[in-house]
Amino acid sequence: MDRPKSHGRLSISASLRPGELMTDRPRLKGAWTARIITLFPDAFPGILGLSLTGKALDQGLWALDPIDLRPFGEGKHRNVDDTPAGGGAGMVLRADVVAKALDQAALGTPGDRSRWPVIYVSPRGAPFTQATARRFAAADGLTVLCGRFEGVDERVLEEYGVEEVSLGDFVLTGGEIAAEAMLDATVRLLPGVLGNAASTEEESHSGGLLEHPHYTRPAEWRGRAIPEVLLSGNHGAVERWRREMAERLTEARRPDLWAAYRRGTD
Structure with missing residues (x-):
């Protein structure tokens, strides 16, 4: 043995x-x-x-x-x-x-x-x-x-x-x-793993779109400024901008995802 x-x-x-x-x-x-x-x-x-x-x-x-x-x-x-x-x-x-x-x-x-x-x-x-x-x-x-x-x-x-x-x-x-x-x-989708559960709802692919761009301090870096709408304090305008950016990125970078997203919204 x-x-x-x-x-x-x-x-x-x-x-x-x-x-x-x-x-x-x-x-x-x-x-x-x-x-x-x-x-x-x-x-x-x-x-x-x-x-x-x-x-x-x-x-x-x-x-x-x-x-x-x-x-x-x-x-x-x-x-x-x-x-x-x-x-x-x-x-x-x-x-x-x-x-x-x-x-x-x-x-x-x-x-x-x-x-x-x-x-x-x-x-x-x-x-x-x-x-x-x-x-x-x-x-x-x-x-x-x-x-x-x-x-x-x-x-x-x-x-x-x-x-x-x-x-x-x-x-x-x-x-x-x-x-x-x-x-x-x-x-990361399990309850309690991420500090902010809402973040999983806004990121790429969660809604069928790629995620919008992100910015943080400083307000201007090497001549590049944060888009003014993000500093406006107008939450409705911010959400509209983020949705528009997500749609633009998805259409440009992932035509397959964009086509599926459009079919789902028609």
């Missing part, structure tokens, strides 16, 4: 536990939780542990449970991947290995995917948008599978009904960076 191998702070054993049991951070009852299946659990929280998301994490307003994929691997070396069927370059994460990690991540979570989405970060997935972030934030939590190598055996994605989500039309070496970006966009 093979003896468990040590992988840093996590030793492989028959009893596998998510990272939630290995942290001294407080956790409020019912806090929104992200479970991340990854070969690099030490990549988390990463940037999510800083600034407002990090403060909220330390306060227990949301929770992060990295789940190391390696201990679920097969054989002496805990293999998690194998060569692609039909030949080709690279390696593919095995269905049986990923399935065990997904089963672990599902413990204690609702079976209703609207309450707890299970996603795979993939360049072939549906585009991640602000609407996606709002949908995830409205759930109880989220499980994220971070791919590596050439990808994941299709059968496990089909068997578990995993939703594929893409950060953009480009390819990364793994899903961890994209997962952190998606989590940042989601967590």
Whole structure:
């Protein structure tokens, strides 16, 4: 019988536990939780542990449970991947290995995917948008599978009904960076994470438009002055100016968003 191998702070054993049991951070009852299946659990929280998301994490307003994929691997070396069927370059994460990690991540979570989405970060997935972030934030939590190598055996994605989500039309070496970006966009929408909840209603994409320009002191800098309307004290005029600027920017920079916005206002 093979003896468990040590992988840093996590030793492989028959009893596998998510990272939630290995942290001294407080956790409020019912806090929104992200479970991340990854070969690099030490990549988390990463940037999510800083600034407002990090403060909220330390306060227990949301929770992060990295789940190391390696201990679920097969054989002496805990293999998690194998060569692609039909030949080709690279390696593919095995269905049986990923399935065990997904089963672990599902413990204690609702079976209703609207309450707890299970996603795979993939360049072939549906585009991640602000609407996606709002949908995830409205759930109880989220499980994220971070791919590596050439990808994941299709059968496990089909068997578990995993939703594929893409950060953009480009390819990364793994899903961890994209997962952190998606989590940042989601967590900041949770109650209490941002000091001013209204700010999430005015920023880019929240209303189908890009955000208007911002200015602050000094009133003039290198010959460039703050638009007078912003200093007028006329809140109605300020709001009209900001809406006009948002529409101009969207039409110029994102014709796709502008077309969708116009269809929604017709």
